[in-house]
Amino acid sequence: MSNHVNESKTISLFIPCLVDQILPEIGFAMADVLRKLHYDVTYDARQTCCGQPAFNAGHRTEAMSVAKQFLATFSNADCIVSPSGSCSAMVRNYYPVLFAGDEKMMAQVHSVQERTFEFSEFISAENKVERIVGHADVSLSIHNSCHSMRELGIDEQIADILARIEGVKLFVPQVEHTCCGFGGLFSYKMPDIASAMAKSRLEAFTGADLDVLIVNDPGCIQHLRAEAPSAGFKGEILHLVEFLQKAMD
Amino acid sequence: MNTYAKFMREAKSMAGNEIHRAKIKKAITSYEIQVDGMKKQQFQDWNAAREVAAGIKNEVLANLPEMLQEFEEKLTSRGATVLWAENAEQARHYIEEIISRHNARKVVKSKSMTTEEIELNEYLESRGIENWESDLGELIVQLADEKPYHIVTPAMHKSKQEIARLFVEKLGIEYTENAEELTMAARAHLRRAFVTADIGITGANFIIAEEGAIVMTENEGNGRLGMACPKVHIAIAGIEKMLPRLADLSLFLPLLTTSGTGQQLTGYNSIVRGPKSAAEPDGPEEMIVILLDNGRSNIYAQDHFREVLRCIRCGACLNACPVFRSVGGHTYATTYQGPVGSIITPQLRGMAAWQHLAHACSLCGACTEVCPVGIDLHPLLLETRWQADKEHAASKKWQFAIKMWSKIIPSRKVIDTFRPLMKIFLPLAKPFLSANQKKRIPTMAKKSFAQMWENNESTR
Amino acid sequence: MNPRDSILKKLSSINSLQKTPAARTQDRQIYQDYPEETKDELIARFKKQFLALAGEFFPVSSYEKAGAHIFELLKSVDSTKHLVELNPLCQKIFSACPELEAKFENIENKTLAATDFADYATGLTGADFLVARTGSIVLRTNSAGGRRLSVLPPLHIVVATVAQLVPSLDAALQNRGFREGDWSYGTIITGPSRTSDIEKILVLGAHGPKRLALILLDE
Numbered sequence: 001m002s003n004h005v006n007e008s009k010t011i012s013l014f015i016p017c018l019v020d021q022i023l024p025e026i027g028f029a030m031a032d033v034l035r036k037l038h039y040d041v042t043y044d045a046r047q048t049c050c051g052q053p054a055f056n057a058g059h060r061t062e063a064m065s066v067a068k069q070f071l072a073t074f075s076n077a078d079c080i081v082s083p084s085g086s087c088s089a090m091v092r093n094y095y096p097v098l099f100a101g102d103e104k105m106m107a108q109v110h111s112v113q114e115r116t117f118e119f120s121e122f123i124s125a126e127n128k129v130e131r132i133v134g135h136a137d138v139s140l141s142i143h144n145s146c147h148s149m150r151e152l153g154i155d156e157q158i159a160d161i162l163a164r165i166e167g168v169k170l171f172v173p174q175v176e177h178t179c180c181g182f183g184g185l186f187s188y189k190m191p192d193i194a195s196a197m198a199k200s201r202l203e204a205f206t207g208a209d210l211d212v213l214i215v216n217d218p219g220c221i222q223h224l225r226a227e228a229p230s231a232g233f234k235g236e237i238l239h240l241v242e243f244l245q246k247a248m249d
Numbered sequence: 250m251n252t253y254a255k256f257m258r259e260a261k262s263m264a265g266n267e268i269h270r271a272k273i274k275k276a277i278t279s280y281e282i283q284v285d286g287m288k289k290q291q292f293q294d295w296n297a298a299r300e301v302a303a304g305i306k307n308e309v310l311a312n313l314p315e316m317l318q319e320f321e322e323k324l325t326s327r328g329a330t331v332l333w334a335e336n337a338e339q340a341r342h343y344i345e346e347i348i349s350r351h352n353a354r355k356v357v358k359s360k361s362m363t364t365e366e367i368e369l370n371e372y373l374e375s376r377g378i379e380n381w382e383s384d385l386g387e388l389i390v391q392l393a394d395e396k397p398y399h400i401v402t403p404a405m406h407k408s409k410q411e412i413a414r415l416f417v418e419k420l421g422i423e424y425t426e427n428a429e430e431l432t433m434a435a436r437a438h439l440r441r442a443f444v445t446a447d448i449g450i451t452g453a454n455f456i457i458a459e460e461g462a463i464v465m466t467e468n469e470g471n472g473r474l475g476m477a478c479p480k481v482h483i484a485i486a487g488i489e490k491m492l493p494r495l496a497d498l499s500l501f502l503p504l505l506t507t508s509g510t511g512q513q514l515t516g517y518n519s520i521v522r523g524p525k526s527a528a529e530p531d532g533p534e535e536m537i538v539i540l541l542d543n544g545r546s547n548i549y550a551q552d553h554f555r556e557v558l559r560c561i562r563c564g565a566c567l568n569a570c571p572v573f574r575s576v577g578g579h580t581y582a583t584t585y586q587g588p589v590g591s592i593i594t595p596q597l598r599g600m601a602a603w604q605h606l607a608h609a610c611s612l613c614g615a616c617t618e619v620c621p622v623g624i625d626l627h628p629l630l631l632e633t634r635w636q637a638d639k640e641h642a643a644s645k646k647w648q649f650a651i652k653m654w655s656k657i658i659p660s661r662k663v664i665d666t667f668r669p670l671m672k673i674f675l676p677l678a679k680p681f682l683s684a685n686q687k688k689r690i691p692t693m694a695k696k697s698f699a700q701m702w703e704n705n706e707s708t709r
Numbered sequence: 710m711n712p713r714d715s716i717l718k719k720l721s722s723i724n725s726l727q728k729t730p731a732a733r734t735q736d737r738q739i740y741q742d743y744p745e746e747t748k749d750e751l752i753a754r755f756k757k758q759f760l761a762l763a764g765e766f767f768p769v770s771s772y773e774k775a776g777a778h779i780f781e782l783l784k785s786v787d788s789t790k791h792l793v794e795l796n797p798l799c800q801k802i803f804s805a806c807p808e809l810e811a812k813f814e815n816i817e818n819k820t821l822a823a824t825d826f827a828d829y830a831t832g833l834t835g836a837d838f839l840v841a842r843t844g845s846i847v848l849r850t851n852s853a854g855g856r857r858l859s860v861l862p863p864l865h866i867v868v869a870t871v872a873q874l875v876p877s878l879d880a881a882l883q884n885r886g887f888r889e890g891d892w893s894y895g896t897i898i899t900g901p902s903r904t905s906d907i908e909k910i911l912v913l914g915a916h917g918p919k920r921l922a923l924i925l926l927d928e
């Protein structure tokens with residue numbers, strides 16, 4: 001990690017397909033927050049998806065054609081930042097698996113890989129956490145996505161960022177982290193298991209009477225919002241950047 | 250009903266079973282507290298322990314044929330017999346031959362997943378051989394006419410009330426919910442079987458090349474009794490159970506036990522080097538070790554999957570798995586449940602019938618995080634899905650959907666053309682879906698991010 | 710082809726394997742670090758572990774005291790029949806307490822079927838090693854009078870000396886003497902028999918001895 005703050009960095013938004021089609025507000029919130037932190041932000045509409053849905057379902061041939069499109073779009077980007085730990089992990093950890101053995105593609109993978117970040121990780125690595133100022137009188141807790149936590153090793157970063165917002169009361173659940181049950185196509189193929197997992201996960205938060213549950217992956221958000229009513233979770237489920245966007249106003 | 254349909258039906262019923270969920274949550278919470286405490290108490294660097302263990306197991310895999318021969322040579326030099334079984338049928342055949350040679354009527358068995366794998370219980374029963382499961386957990390599932398729920402804790406799903414009712418019915422005891430009284434009832438029930446059995450059958454947690462020994466780890470002493478009383482001892486071990494040297498146990502025993510039950514060491518870790526020797530007062534006159542392949546060599550032949558043979562069957566990945574916790578062990582309908590079972594079962598028993606297990610996973614990675622021998626479990630589940638796709642064993646419906654998707658998704662233009670159609674189509678699909686499917690059909694945004702961005706930026 | 714050759718042939722047909730030996734535990738800092746421990750520290754560590762496992766621990770400084778403890782232990786059980794593997798240490802204890810010798814039958818002088826053990830309350834054996842870090846007792850058939858004596862009777866009494874104490878399991882297994890000798894069976898005993906198969910509730914005395922007692926002699 002360098003302490004050198006490069007104000008001139010331009011950020012290419014990496015907008016996951018789910019955000020593009022279903023939750024665009026998350027994309028705008030991230031762009032807003034990054035601009036508030038004085039970054040230049042660009043967006044290239046040729047990007048559509050990183051290929052993860054096909055890859056995770058085992059259809060690597062199809063994933064490959066989508067991933068190639070992704071690599072081409074971002075070949076000249078300065079910094080690639082996404083509001084999804086899962087999609088960032090796809091590029092960083094699984095493109096090398098997808099393109100293993102293809103030397104030409106691997107060169108592209110390595111170059112894009114190095115410049116790809118999840119939002120909270122990026123802000124922390126850039127030492128910009130201190131620059132976050134805001135206010136919100138809420139009680140909240142964090143659901144760090146599995147891929148953000150286990151594939152990218154994001155841990156304290158989210159809490160550190162939230163600690164910058166005055167008025168936040170952070171609730172830390174007793175139980176260890178478990179998956180919310182999203183898992184991409186998994187939750188469509190095995191909906192009953194996915195629902196039971198969401199229920200188990202939300203149980204950790206229901207007793208605490210939270211205003212907000214902060215989540216850092218759009219997939220988890222969509223899934224948890226669908227499951228919250230039947231699991232009896234009453235708080236709002238927001239992406240970290242959505243929360244910051246409001247709190248930093 | 251095919252294996253997939255059966256899995257889906259069971260999964261649905263278990264996922265909605267709140268009583269089951271509460272029981273498993275209780276058991277696994279107490280397990281997790283024990284394991285965390287023991288890891289800290291014992292290990293300064295758990296990750297280093299895992300790395301060394303993985304390295305030793307890789308050494309085993311690299312030298313497996315040589316080590317198996319060394320094991321055979323050393324063990325037979327002390328008078329034991331080593332038999333090699335390519336599949337379950339051969340293994341059962343060997344056992345049948347031993348039983349009839351000794352004219353045996355009564356067998357006492359200690360907990361062994363390998364015997365489950367070759368369906369030994371069913372086989373012995375069909376031959377009219379008295380077959381006593383002697384591990385308490387195994388006894389409970391045997392009396393309940395069930396299969397083990399979990400590779401390490403076979404009766405994890407049973408409450409003490411259920412066990413009490415079972416013992417009242419099958420062992421004729423007075424109703425009691427006291428775990429100690431129930432255990433003593435099992436002790437009394439089995440004691441006579443131990444001292445009168447003709448043959449003791451055990452598994453092996455490890456087999457040692459350098460020493461020509463098998464190693465059995467247990468808490469109850471039933472394994473020890475099964476190897477001390479009957480005149481014949483048969484041990485069945487998968488060929489991957491190998492360790493190079495005896496001293497490697499000083500890492501693998503604590504590793505297995507800490508991950509398996511959160512103990513430092515189990516009550517008894519027995520090292521068996523042969524039948525009774527001339528100078529010894531007791532012990533089996535005959536010892537036979539059956540080395541079981543049963544598909545393992547097929548896994549071994551695949552560079553991508555070989556590492557799963559490092560597995561020491563500690564059960565940690567089952568406990569960590571949120572899918573296992575939701576659907577329970579029986580839903581898998583396999584000998585080995587949970588993440589590791591979902592990887593090896595398609596390899597051992599056929600991709601087409603079992604690949605759905607690899608899809609019953611959200612790829613959360615909790616299994617990979619806990620595995621004491623560092624197996625990349627969730628990447629191997631992904632690898633299994635890819636293999637199913639390559640072998641055209643994957644679901645046709647999804648295969649087609651993804652094909653279509655991959656035609657549309659790389660092009661912004663095509664997406665924008667299809668968007669309005671999707672917005673109409675998605676709500677129309679709802680009446681055909683179950684409640685749990687319906688609620689996660691998303692509402693498409695009015696416009697895509699790309700469309701909105703273009704509008705915004707042009708007015709900025 | 711017979712099954713053996715066919716399995717070995719399949720396994721041997723893979724060439725992509727690296728046959729280099731792996732690192733061992735000694736090469737890495739894995740376990741909690743214990744500085745070189747004095748004899749007393751080792752005893753203390755063993756005691757702590759052994760007691761935590763519900764073992765009954767009797768440190769003694771003379772054969773007479775050892776005998777007295779064994780005597781007390783015998784009083785605590787129902788039956789009056791007891792078996793011993795008469796190793797040199799037991800012999801010395803018996804010579805110091807002649808009335809004790811009469812209580813025991815020497816397993817070497819008997820031919821017992823497995824069913825005959827039902828009458829005996831106690832098995833008295835020696836040990837090969839005591840492992841301080843885990844509170845374990847390591848036995849082999851030659852020190853334990855075979856396989857049955859240490860597992861069938863409900864009370865297992867072990868006599869050992871401080872010289873048999875080693876810091877870790879590794880030290881016991883790496884000991885040159887351990888692998889030698891004509892023994893067919895050895896076991897690392899860590900506490901009395903137990904189970905947690907019913908709702909994870911710990912119960913002692915599942916199938917093996919319900920009680921495990923150690924007389925540790927420091928001469």
Ligand code: SF4
Pocket residue numbers: 508559560561562563564565566567589619620621622623624626
């Ligand atoms: S795969 Fe790993 S965690 Fe799972 S049972 Fe095997 S050794 Fe244990």
